[in-house]
Amino acid sequence: MSMSVSPQIDTVTRASVGKREDAMAEPVSGAHSATATSGRGQFGGAMWQDFSESLKRWRVAAWLGWKDAVLPFRRTYFGPLWLVIQTTVWLVMIAVLLGPSLGQGRENYIAYVAGGMIIFQFFTGLLVDGAASFTRDAGLIQNIPNPMTLYLLRVLFKSLFLFLAQVPVLIGAYVFTGIGIEWQALWAVPGLLLSTWVILGTSLALASITPRLRDIPFALNAAMRVLFFATPIFWLMDGRGLRTLAANYNPFAHLLNVVREPLLGHPVPVHSVYVCLACGAISWVIGIILFSQARPHIASQL
Numbered sequence: 644m645s646m647s648v649s650p651q652i653d654t655v656t657r658a659s660v661g662k663r664e665d666a667m668a669e670p671v672s673g674a675h676s677a678t679a680t681s682g683r684g685q686f687g688g689a690m691w692q693d694f695s696e697s698l699k700r701w702r703v704a705a706w707l708g709w710k711d712a713v714l715p716f717r718r719t720y721f722g723p724l725w726l727v728i729q730t731t732v733w734l735v736m737i738a739v740l741l742g743p744s745l746g747q748g749r750e751n752y753i754a755y756v757a758g759g760m761i762i763f764q765f766f767t768g769l770l771v772d773g774a775a776s777f778t779r780d781a782g783l784i785q786n787i788p789n790p791m792t793l794y795l796l797r798v799l800f801k802s803l804f805l806f807l808a809q810v811p812v813l814i815g816a817y818v819f820t821g822i823g824i825e826w827q828a829l830w831a832v833p834g835l836l837l838s839t840w841v842i843l844g845t846s847l848a849l850a851s852i853t854p855r856l857r858d859i860p861f862a863l864n865a866a867m868r869v870l871f872f873a874t875p876i877f878w879l880m881d882g883r884g885l886r887t888l889a890a891n892y893n894p895f896a897h898l899l900n901v902v903r904e905p906l907l908g909h910p911v912p913v914h915s916v917y918v919c920l921a922c923g924a925i926s927w928v929i930g931i932i933l934f935s936q937a938r939p940h941i942a943s944q945l
Contacts, residue, residue, distance in 0.1 A: 697793040698796075771863045777850050831906050845926040847934055
C-alpha cells in the first residue's frame with residue numbers, strides 16, 4: 644500500500660509548492676480558503692465537500708494511519724505483538740484479582756472483560772486522538788491543501804489497525820472460556836459501525852474547537868480514565884445502586900453494549916441502540932455546525 648500511496652502524497656506536495664510559488668505572497672492558510680468559501684453560507688456545505696474529498700483519498704488516510712499504528716513499535720523485538728501482551732496481562736490481573744468479587748461466578752467473565760477492554764480502548768483512542776487530529780497535523784494542514792477531515796480519517800484507520808491487532812486476545816478469551824460463536828455475534832459488526840459513527844461525530848466537534856482550546860485533549864484523557872471505571876467493563880450490570888445509574892446514563896455503556904452483547908451470544912439491547920442513535924444524531928449536528936464555522940480559520944489558528 645505504501646508504494647501506491649506515496650506517489651500521491653509527493654504529487655500533492657509538489658502541487659502545493661508550485662501553487663505557493665505562483666501566489667508569492669499568499670498566506671499559508673489560503674491553501675484551504677477555496678473549499679472553505681464554497682461551503683460558507685450553507686448548513687454543513689463545507690463539511691460535506693471536505694468529507695467527500697477525504698473519501699476520495701481514503702488510501703492516503705489508510706497509509707498514514709498504518710504508519711501511525713506501527714511506528715511506535717519500530718526496532719522492537721515483538722512489534723505490535725506488544726499490544727497483545729499488554730492487553731493479556733491486564734486481562735489476567737483483572738480476572739485473578741477482581742474476578743472472584745465482581746465476576747459473581749460468571750463462566751464467561753474473562754470474555755466479558757476482554758471484549759469490554761478492547762472495545763473501550765478503541766473508543767478512547769478514536770476520541771482522544773480524533774480531538775487532537777488538526778493540532779497534531781498542523782504542519783501538513785498549513786502546507787498541503789488536503790481536506791481537513793482526511794486527518795480525522797487518518798485517526799480512524801490508526802484506531803482500527805490497533806483494534807484488529809488486539810482481536811487475538813478476544814479470540815483467546817473465547818477459547819479459554821469455551822464460548823461458541825453463534826449467529827448473533829454477527830450483530831456486533833453493525834454495532835461497531837454504529838458506535839464508530841457516534842465517536843466520529845464527537846471527535847469532529849471537539850477537533851473543530853481544539854485549535855482554540857488546547858486543553859481539550861488533556862481534559863479528555865482525564866475524563867476517559869474516570870469513564871473506564873464508570874463503564875461496565877469489568878463489573879457486571881446487576882441493577883443495584885450506582886452501577887444502575889452508570890449503566891443507564893453513561894453513553895459509553897450503551898456504545899459498549901451494542902458491540903459486546905452480541906459477541907457474548909446475547910441479543911442486542913434495543914434501548915442501547917436508541918441511545919446510540921440519539922447520541923450520534925446530536926454529535927453530528929453539533930460537529931457539522933462547529934466544523935462549518937471553524938474550518939476557514941483552523942489553519943491560521945494552528
